[in-house]
Every structure is written in structure tokens, then in C-alpha cells.
Amino acid sequence: MRSISLRAEAATAENVAPFGTLMGPTAPAPVIRSPFYGDRVALRKPGRFVADDTLEFTVATLERRPLRVVWMERHFLHTQSFFPLGGRPFLMVLAPPGDGELPVLEEARALIFDGSAGLMLHLGTWHEFPLALVDATSLIIAIRRDTARDLQHVQGNEARGPDLDKKDIAARLGVTISVDL
Template sequence: MMTEVQIRTLKVETATAAALAPFGVVLGRDENVEPLPIDLYGGAVKVRRIGEFISDEKTEMPVCTLQRRPFEVEYMERHTEHTQTFISLGAKPFIAMFAPPSDSELPDLDQARAFLFDGSAGFMMHLGTWHEFPFALVDDTDLLVILRSVATEGLKSDNVIGNEAVGPDLEKRDMAARFGVKIQLEL
């Protein structure tokens, strides 16, 4: 474990499907995806499969209410058994930081990127994508989070050891302790 903490600054980018492709799939209208051949409602409803949600166990959809906090990345976590999803309720913007999936037990911070989501679309991560929990730009931002129940259970205080949590389908790492780094996000 590291003791000296250095601050890195990471510029927040606009969330676009192309920029986010290494980390997951934007969940929103995409006219490039052909609608399924469902003809109910006289064509008034178009159904498009934008991405494939993966979960091999009990899945839940908690609503998380976010308050503004400093744009400092303290933790990075990943899930290898489900494609965790964040969807803003009420079209409020949020910031999320990602690092690509890897076989390593720690994220590659040199490939980390942060994105500003305007609240008009959600985001579903690829399996194993490292991420910090989103940051609110406006208090009382509600996010619908879709994830395996065991991941949520792994975050309860009795499962947190030394500021980190590890459980079935959860690896949450303390960036200062592991890398001697805190990452500040800059708008």
C-alpha cells in the first residue's frame, strides 16, 4: 500500500457513443440500429436493441440519489458478471469515469477517461469496465442503477475492509492506497 498521494487531473469529455465505445454502450435513441420487426400499435412504437444486458443472477434496479461531492476519484471498481447500467431519472447531468476492462487486479489509470452525460441517455458498461460511481452536477440527482444484487451486498459496511470491498462480482479498490494517486476531474 502507498502512503504519499499525488493528484492527477483528468479533463472531462462530452459523452458520445464513439468516445464511450471502449467502456460500454450509450442507452438512448440510435436511428442506426434497425427496429425489431414488431408491428403492434400501427408502427407507433419502435423497439431497438441498443445493447445486451448481461447478468447471470438476481438483478436489481435501485434508485440512487446523488448529492454534489468533490470531483475526486477515490475508488475504482469493476464487475465481471454483469453489465452495470446508469440511467439518469429527471434528465439531470452527471459525470462518470471509466478505465477499460482488463485481466489485471487494478485499472490502467493511463487509459482512464471521464465523461459528462447530459441526462438524455443512460450508459451500460462492458463486463469488467473499471469505474467510479458517478458524480452529480446538481443535488438530488436520481440515477437508476441496474446491477446484480450481490454487488450491492458487497458494498455494505461489514464487507468493506481497509477502505476496499471485494465480493462476488465486486472489486472496489482505493486509488490512494493502491497507486498513491487521487484523480481530480476538471470540467
């Protein structure tokens, strides 16, 4: 088994851009003022959420696990999003969307979100489920309702459905990804 080691780096609007949109109060987007609240409310729309079906918000509480990636998945029908609760940092391993059946691991990055902002993925962005850097890290996940059902369509050590393509990169490519902080 071959191992690829990624050095984790702080998430910024620039290094998140190939994979999605940084979602937070400092996201680079024009400020929109409410005609009702004047300068008391600043609205920003850093990205456009896409979903073809009912959206659900799931609260996931994560415990630390080894900083190792075996699976990567992508979504075709919604721009899955992750929003931290409680200001705790989390790590995402991401690879850009592509036409191939597998992620291009040479383009993968490990990004640390400091707990002040979240991430809205582009359609098709390959990712591992968020990794906690401290125990009891909670995230709100915006996800298409049917995606949970897609996870039940397990074939071997993978899952596939209309929205989900979850691959065992260790088995398919003989590669695991480890992350150095």
C-alpha cells in the same frame, strides 16, 4: 500523493464504446418495429445486458461532491447500468476492462452524460460511482442483487466479492484523479 487531472468531455457512442454502451433514443442500433403498433413504436437494442443472477433496480439520488476519485470498482458477473431520471447530467470516470488487479489510469476518461441517455458498462469496466453535476440528480441503477452484499465485505478501505472488486487507488497507487469540467 500524485494527482491525475482528467478533462471532462461529452459522452458519445464512440467515446463510451471502450467502457460500455450508450443507452438512449439516439443510440446507434437498428430500429425494430412492432407488428402490433406499426410506426408508432420504435424499439432499439443497443447492447446486450448480462447478469448471472437476479437483477435489482435501485434509485440513487446524488448530491454534488468534489470531482475527485479515490476508489474505482469493476463487476465480473453483470453489466451494471445507469439511467438518468429527470434529465439531469451526471459524470462518470471510467477505465477499460483489463486482466490486471488495478485499472490503467492512463486510459481513464471522464464523460458527462447530458441526462438524455444512460450507460451500460462492459463486464470488468473500472468506474467510480456516478458524480452529480447538480444536486438532487436521480439515476436508476440496474445491478445484480448480490452486489450489495459484496459491498459489505470490506477489507481495509476496499470491498471484494464474487461480482465486485472495489479498490482504493489512492492508497494502492498514491494517486487521486480530479476532473476539470
